[in-house]
Amino acid sequence: MIHMLLRVLGHEYARTMRRAMALMTITATAEGLSYALLVPVLRALLGGSPADAWPWLVAFGAAVAAYAVLRYTSDLSGMRVGTTMLRGMYHRLGEHLARLPIGWYDAGRVGEVSVMAGRGLLAAMSVAAHLLAPFVSAVVTPLTVVAVMLVFDWRMGLAALAGVPVVAAIQWWTVRSTAATDAERHQRDHEASGRVIEYLQAQPVLRAGGRTTERFTLLDDSLRGMQRASRRTVLAALPGVVGLTVVVQALFTVLLVLGAYLVLGGNIGAAEVLTILVLAARCADPLLSLSDIGGKLRGARSELDRLDQVLRTDPLPEPAEPIEPAGHDLELASVTFRHGDRTVFDDVSLSVPQGRRLAVVGPSGAGKSTLLQVLARFYDVDAGAVRMGGVDVRAIDTKVLMERIAIVFQHVYLFDGTIEENVRLGRPGATEAEVRAAATAARLDEVIERLPGGWETNVGEGGSLLSGGERQRVSIARALLKDAPVVLLDEVTSALDPVNEAAVHEGIERLMAGRTVVLVAHRMRTVQRADRVVFLDGGRIVEEGTHDELLRRGGRYAGFWEVSHHEAAPG
The missing domain is CATH 1.20.1560.10 (ABC transporter type 1, transmembrane domain)
Structure with a gap:
């Protein structure tokens, strides 16, 4: 004892x-x-x-x-x-x-x-x-x-x-x-x-x-x-x-x-x-x-x-001699990753040049969100390597790696505090002008103006006092304030109403500008703006190319696009 x-x-x-x-x-x-x-x-x-x-x-x-x-x-x-x-x-x-x-x-x-x-x-x-x-x-x-x-x-x-x-x-x-x-x-x-x-x-x-x-x-x-x-x-x-x-x-x-x-x-x-x-x-x-x-x-x-x-549970190991990544391009090199008994990725390779956008699409359960988590080193892969700037993420100090990545999740979690406190989590030392500018870019200022408490409005535990669209705008403002060179987006508009979706899309466009971006999306509006698209299924990349190239091939992505447009068309 x-x-x-x-x-x-x-x-x-x-x-x-x-x-x-x-x-x-x-x-x-x-x-x-x-x-x-x-x-x-x-x-x-x-x-x-x-x-x-x-x-x-x-x-x-x-x-x-x-x-x-x-x-x-x-x-x-x-x-x-x-x-x-x-x-x-x-x-x-x-x-x-x-x-x-x-x-x-x-x-x-x-x-x-x-x-x-x-x-x-x-x-x-x-x-x-x-x-x-x-x-x-x-x-x-x-x-x-x-x-x-x-x-x-x-x-x-x-x-x-x-x-x-x-x-x-x-x-x-x-x-x-x-x-x-x-x-x-x-x-x-x-x-x-x-x-x-x-x-x-x-x-x-x-x-x-x-x-x-x-x-x-x-x-x-x-x-x-x-x-x-x-x-x-x-x-x-x-x-x-x-x-x-x-x-x-x-x-x-x-x-x-x-x-x-x-x-x-x-x-x-x-x-x-x-x-x-x-x-x-x-x-x-x-x-x-x-x-x-x-x-x-x-x-x-x-x-x-x-x-x-x-x-006594072993954490992710920290490198003995950390290496600073030279750039912000991303790469998965022959990555195999297992979650329990299930193989999520099987010898997956892809690359995202610095400043370019990669869209990841595919059916539910294909591992799209897990791909973002692997890039952010929420997990260590079982085989192969995940690299940023040519450096294996396992060789980068975790704090340095996290400083270079901004993540906007599909399900946003806000801490029980004010809107300003939640936005400032992106960069606690930011000036008031920088916080306000990030809020404006994310169109969060529209939300703040109609709330009685303004910036001092308490969001509740998990952000329960705000709507889904309002929480997402806070999350985007937080990511904009962080000003990280790499952005990971996880189906951020999949459950939003048209008004909030339009506002969030505008914020996302500002967030992605000039940055290396990997985005997971079901809505084709965002995918079309990507420089490259990969279709993920069964732990492998089934198709890869630009939006127009994949449509011309008439494969899985084209079928996915057709179904998405059919669902979006007015009945």
Whole structure:
């Protein structure tokens, strides 16, 4: 558990965590050692000269005060480490996620990561700030007390020491027996959370279809499954809890019987036995708390384990000696790319000269959007090479590569903030005049003028408060502001109304001017303006040439063109 926590924290925070753990251990040891002063105190009080207890009482009070200072410092250190670590871990997780291949983010994993970013990081902070100190105290303080017992009477000390492996074995057995049920409970919890979200999101469809009863059943089933999994977890942990309680009570009984035997035999004083029994009773509370702390640590461990798996996922490798591309032409050289078991590209080669436009068309599922993602190095190819300016993109520093590429996606995502903040993401250091000029070029100024808040209008999460066309104009303004030499466009007008389509086309024309462009499109209006067209299907380039050349050939592209025009013609 501790090893995993340190690995998750990384080198920057692991050192701080080790210092905090060292302070926790010192504090727990000091607590155990302070109890040793009870022996001379009780010996004096129960002996012939009770006044002799005063110096020992003063020493005991000083030891308790020193322990209180250590405990305050230790707890404060744990809290500070926890909060500092939480902030740092958000940055570390975010930076790591930003370097993972886009293919890693499937539909289920995005939701899992969002939960992990909440529960996982909070679990790590909880361990550092709230659980680690009690756990260290529950382990170290009883061991220190056992050492004190050995010093005062080796027989009583050995009897107490004999219980240590039994307690450790119970804890180990509890962890092993609950591992499977803990995993099942998390799975059921994740499933139930997904069902709740699904039920809420599907309300319009369900009510329109009158199918709410069935959906209630699915949700209820998942909640019942979570309840059964939680019950199994409790039943799996119960023998360990009961076993630990029985062992602690049995150990105290053994010490009581042994102490009485030794006192009656004259081998030890009653004060010493009474003191040792007080120490043993004081050990019972932290030992019994191991069950509760252990359960919380197991829950935190499962979250840390998932966080650890994400952080250990290999990101796209960075070049040891980055190379600056000399130009901005693009090339795919005999590229083969597989996504899972599916071969998306099979020995595909194409080139886009600097400052020219390439249109990519083809049926759905042909890999058109993936082609753009490969060019932007969202994935690394399995064979062949993707080059910019004659340099393999794997040899270019990722930051440099991204600075040279502007991407406008079909489905635009805007961050929850103002319109201006979303546009400025293209180039945060841009002047106000440059931001306004980009907005005008994208015809975003028309949108801003009719919004009550103007530039300060909040777009909502994902841009939900704007229409699809308005979001697309923000995206184009962002790309224009970035002023990158390479532009990748992914079917940006496929779902727009005629008015927004015309405005977006105007913005796109300004964006493409003088740049190297690869565009994926279904609408032929944009394709006609391309310098070259490739028809992609089945992981291969089926046809390639200019728009007019491909029409004259009468092949797949010509059929695609004819169908598109037929659909666009008024009925």
